[in-house]
Amino acid sequence: MPVNLQPPAAGTLLPINGVLLGTAEASIKKPNRKDLLVMQLTPQATVAGVFTQNRFCAAPVIVAREHLASGKGIRALVVNTGNANAGTGEQGLAAAHATCAEIANLLDCEAEQVLPFSTGVIMEALPLPQIIAGLPICVAGLREDNWLNAAHAIMTTDIIAKAVSRQTTLAGKTVTITGIAKGSGMIHPNMATMLGYIATDAAVAQPLLQQMVKHASDASFNCITVDGDTSTNDALMLIATGKSEAPVITDAQGAAFEKLQAAVTEVAILLAQAIVRDGEGATKFITIKVEGGKSVAECRQIAYAVARSPLVKTAFFASDPNLGRILAAIGYAGIDLDVQRLKLYLDDVLVAEHGGRAASYREEDGQRVMQQSDITVRVVLERGVASATVWTCDFSYDYVKINASYRS
Amino acid sequence: MPVNLQPPAAGTLLPINGVLLGTAEASIKKPNRKDLLVMQLTPQATVAGVFTQNRFCAAPVIVAREHLASGKGIRALVVNTGNANAGTGEQGLAAAHATCAEIANLLDCEAEQVLPFSTGVIMEALPLPQIIAGLPICVAGLREDNWLNAAHAIMTTDIIAKAVSRQTTLAGKTVTITGIAKGSGMIHPNMATMLGYIATDAAVAQPLLQQMVKHASDASFNCITVDGDTSTNDALMLIATGKSEAPVITDAQGAAFEKLQAAVTEVAILLAQAIVRDGEGATKFITIKVEGGKSVAECRQIAYAVARSPLVKTAFFASDPNLGRILAAIGYAGIDLDVQRLKLYLDDVLVAEHGGRAASYREEDGQRVMQQSDITVRVVLERGVASATVWTCDFSYDYVKINASYRS
Numbered sequence: 084m085p086v087n088l089q090p091p092a093a094g095t096l097l098p099i100n101g102v103l104l105g106t107a108e109a110s111i112k113k114p115n116r117k118d119l120l121v122m123q124l125t126p127q128a129t130v131a132g133v134f135t136q137n138r139f140c141a142a143p144v145i146v147a148r149e150h151l152a153s154g155k156g157i158r159a160l161v162v163n164t165g166n167a168n169a170g171t172g173e174q175g176l177a178a179a180h181a182t183c184a185e186i187a188n189l190l191d192c193e194a195e196q197v198l199p200f201s202t203g204v205i206m207e208a209l210p211l212p213q214i215i216a217g218l219p220i221c222v223a224g225l226r227e228d229n230w231l232n233a234a235h236a237i238m239t240t241d242i243i244a245k246a247v248s249r250q251t252t253l254a255g256k257t258v259t260i261t262g263i264a265k266g267s268g269m270i271h272p273n274m275a276t277m278l279g280y281i282a283t284d285a286a287v288a289q290p291l292l293q294q295m296v297k298h299a300s301d302a303s304f305n306c307i308t309v310d311g312d313t314s315t316n317d318a319l320m321l322i323a324t325g326k327s328e329a330p331v332i333t334d335a336q337g338a339a340f341e342k343l344q345a346a347v348t349e350v351a352i353l354l355a356q357a358i359v360r361d362g363e364g365a366t367k368f369i370t371i372k373v374e375g376g377k378s379v380a381e382c383r384q385i386a387y388a389v390a391r392s393p394l395v396k397t398a399f400f401a402s403d404p405n406l407g408r409i410l411a412a413i414g415y416a417g418i419d420l421d422v423q424r425l426k427l428y429l430d431d432v433l434v435a436e437h438g439g440r441a442a443s444y445r446e447e448d449g450q451r452v453m454q455q456s457d458i459t460v461r462v463v464l465e466r467g468v469a470s471a472t473v474w475t476c477d478f479s480y481d482y483v484k485i486n487a488s489y490r491s
Numbered sequence: 492m493p494v495n496l497q498p499p500a501a502g503t504l505l506p507i508n509g510v511l512l513g514t515a516e517a518s519i520k521k522p523n524r525k526d527l528l529v530m531q532l533t534p535q536a537t538v539a540g541v542f543t544q545n546r547f548c549a550a551p552v553i554v555a556r557e558h559l560a561s562g563k564g565i566r567a568l569v570v571n572t573g574n575a576n577a578g579t580g581e582q583g584l585a586a587a588h589a590t591c592a593e594i595a596n597l598l599d600c601e602a603e604q605v606l607p608f609s610t611g612v613i614m615e616a617l618p619l620p621q622i623i624a625g626l627p628i629c630v631a632g633l634r635e636d637n638w639l640n641a642a643h644a645i646m647t648t649d650i651i652a653k654a655v656s657r658q659t660t661l662a663g664k665t666v667t668i669t670g671i672a673k674g675s676g677m678i679h680p681n682m683a684t685m686l687g688y689i690a691t692d693a694a695v696a697q698p699l700l701q702q703m704v705k706h707a708s709d710a711s712f713n714c715i716t717v718d719g720d721t722s723t724n725d726a727l728m729l730i731a732t733g734k735s736e737a738p739v740i741t742d743a744q745g746a747a748f749e750k751l752q753a754a755v756t757e758v759a760i761l762l763a764q765a766i767v768r769d770g771e772g773a774t775k776f777i778t779i780k781v782e783g784g785k786s787v788a789e790c791r792q793i794a795y796a797v798a799r800s801p802l803v804k805t806a807f808f809a810s811d812p813n814l815g816r817i818l819a820a821i822g823y824a825g826i827d828l829d830v831q832r833l834k835l836y837l838d839d840v841l842v843a844e845h846g847g848r849a850a851s852y853r854e855e856d857g858q859r860v861m862q863q864s865d866i867t868v869r870v871v872l873e874r875g876v877a878s879a880t881v882w883t884c885d886f887s888y889d890y891v892k893i894n895a896s897y898r899s
Binding site: 136137138139140167169170171172173174175204205206207208268269271310311312313314315391392393394397398400401403405406407408410411412413414415416418419420422435437438439440478479480482483484486487488 | 579580719721800806813814815823824845890891
């Protein structure tokens with residue numbers, strides 16, 4: 084069950100002027116569930132995105148990258164769940180292009196103005212007829228106040244839809260940001276997770292929007308892991324419709340850029356954390372902070388070693404303060420640490436120092452923290468001033484169950 | 492249950508002239524099980540070893556390294572299970588030294604001539620009184636024909652004792668090699684796994700013995716992974732007693748060195764594979780071969796990405812040919828692959844080529860192979876002549892169960 088994660092409350096999701104959303108039940112993998120989404124954008128919108136670094140990246144990732152680079156204004160995004168269209172070779176590329184062409188036909192734009200996205204099982208052919216049949220239904224249902232349905236339409240093994248809105252003011256004018264994401268397994272993003280979409284009615288020049296989405300993804304989706312598996316389909320897209328009354332942002336040093344970037348990043352972090360809280364089989368949400376390092380890179384390397392360790396993750400599942408496993412993971416992270424200087428905390432409990440168990444540590448204190456559903460592991464290296472945070476979940480029977488039966 | 496792994500048959504384990512072994516039930520973690528081992532070596536024996544690269548290496552690893560480096564002839568090894576004596580700081584070092592001192596007292600040698608080893612839970616104090624009480628029992632029971640009991644005395648979550656003997660001839664004289672190992676979880680050795688001991692009655696100069704143990708561990712224990720967690724206590728020791736009639740080996744280019752090294756490496760590979768076959772919760776034994784790479788390093792990197800992927804491992808557990816997960820793992824391994832050139836085979840079945848599913852691939856062929864208990868994944872990169880092999884197992888409910896209850 085998701086860890087301290089509630090579905091978006093009714094009325095908390097704010098529409099974005101300039102973005103229309105429509106969904107359909109296209110029976111791509113299973114009948115009777117929303118599995119297809121079309122987002123139509125106002126012609127003046129700017130769009131930026133980051134994509135997976137996986138070499139076996141999916142056909143829609145290749146096509147979306149090309150279409151973004153074409154410089155033609157993006158008019159629509161299409162997302163299907165139930166099939167990743169990855170590891171599908173030339174046939175997969177053709178299916179992604181055909182999907183874009185059909186939307187271009189329905190919305191009267193060019194195919195290059197459409198960005199395709201897919202999520203689901205890898206190395207199976209995309210069921211193009213079902214998608215082509217579903218697209219007119221999506222288009223017929225396009226409306227502004229449809230973000231919650233959109234969040235549902237992109238889910239795979241997710242239990243809870245992930246969506247959040249925030250508002251801020253730029254030059255005295257209110258701007259709104261709404262984002263949705265999906266993801267539960269194959270989560271160890273290396274650019275962004277499959278799939279996140281954040282839209283704002285602010286106006287942002289495209290190069291600045293690209294800078295903003297990179298910053299937001301580095302601070303959010305690039306800080307999470309469920310199972311250490313980097314997806315073939317990861318993508319985070321940021322859309323700025325320019326429909327608010329706030330002036331267009333063209334200065335990366337300006338206050339408006341900073342303020343909007345902070346709000347977008349907050350939305351991205353909430354969505355990324357929601358993915359971990361709804362991680363496959365998760366029963367605990369774990370924040371791993373590594374502080375006092377020589378560089379952010381070494382702090383991240385240590386945090387990810389702990390976050391990926393199956394032994395650490397099963398100990399959290401058992402609420403067992405078998406915390407030597409955390410020391411072992413820190414020790415094999417590949418950094419030339421002086422373990423005598425290092426301190427390990429579980430929430431506020433000092434667990435280890437001077438290369439071993441802290442004199443003040445009592446098992447019952449560790450046990451108390453381990454029984455919580457939200458836990459912070461803090462590693463203080465005492466060799467510099469850099470720090471990094473990674474969010475992860477535990478490893479349960481249900482993770483194995485979900486992934487031993489995913490295709491059936 | 493262990494995968495196609497039988498206990499050593501009676502009479503197949505050959506004694507090594509110059510090595511005496513004694514065990515005890517010392518109640519280190521639980522009563523009524525062998526958990527302490529002493530090996531006494533003839534004064535002329537040479538000893539070499541490789542140890543974990545984990546920065547949080549255990550106290551006995553630190554002491555054993557020091558004692559090996561002292562240059563005094565090693566006269567005894569002592570191994571306890573039930574407690575790793577890792578993450579124990581100064582107190583742990585004192586306990587390891589006290590153990591060596593007590594054996595030196597019992598066997599009339601110096602403490603520096605004793606190598607200590609521990610395995611079990613991390614960051615708990617070594618129960619020294621139990622160990623001190625058990626050592627005289629071990630010494631009283633020292634005998635040559637005791638390798639099977641020794642293999643049992645070092646087990647933790649192992650189900651089956653791991654031991655194997657081989658014989659070869661050097662200069663017309665028969666020499667014997669016998670090895671034991673333990674390990675089932677926290678298995679991703681980076682030098683050698685916790686714990687392996689191989690002894691031969693051949694005579695080998697110490698620097699050559701060190702070269703030989705490095706070669707053997709690189710070809711065996713350094714090619715396996717169960718859960719990606721590198722232990723704090725890994726060690727592989729190679730002992731040459733010189734008690735056979737074969738001449739002493741002093742030439743690393745000679746035929747005798749090559750022949751003995753090949754036999755020692757074969758023993759090491761069988762022991763390392765036994766550890767994977769008895770990996771925690773394992774139901775499948777999986778060989779991952781990556782061929783046609785630019786370097787061994789890149790082949791190993793790809794093989795380990797596949798071997799460590801929880802999604803790949805749960806698919807094997809389910810006997811589900813969800814083989815796109817293997818492509819995804821290859822894709823995120825961090826190598827700049829041209830996925831169009833790559834071929835993926837499951838045993839002899841060509842699964843993927845040209846960036847997607849092979850035209851000849853039929854699901855029922857993949858299904859047939861996935862249902863086997865021994866499976867080979869072969870990845871052909873077609874960009875060089877290097878290759879590497881990694882052995883691993885699947886990821887089951889029982890892995891979670893074992894590691895969610897290990898301390899209780």
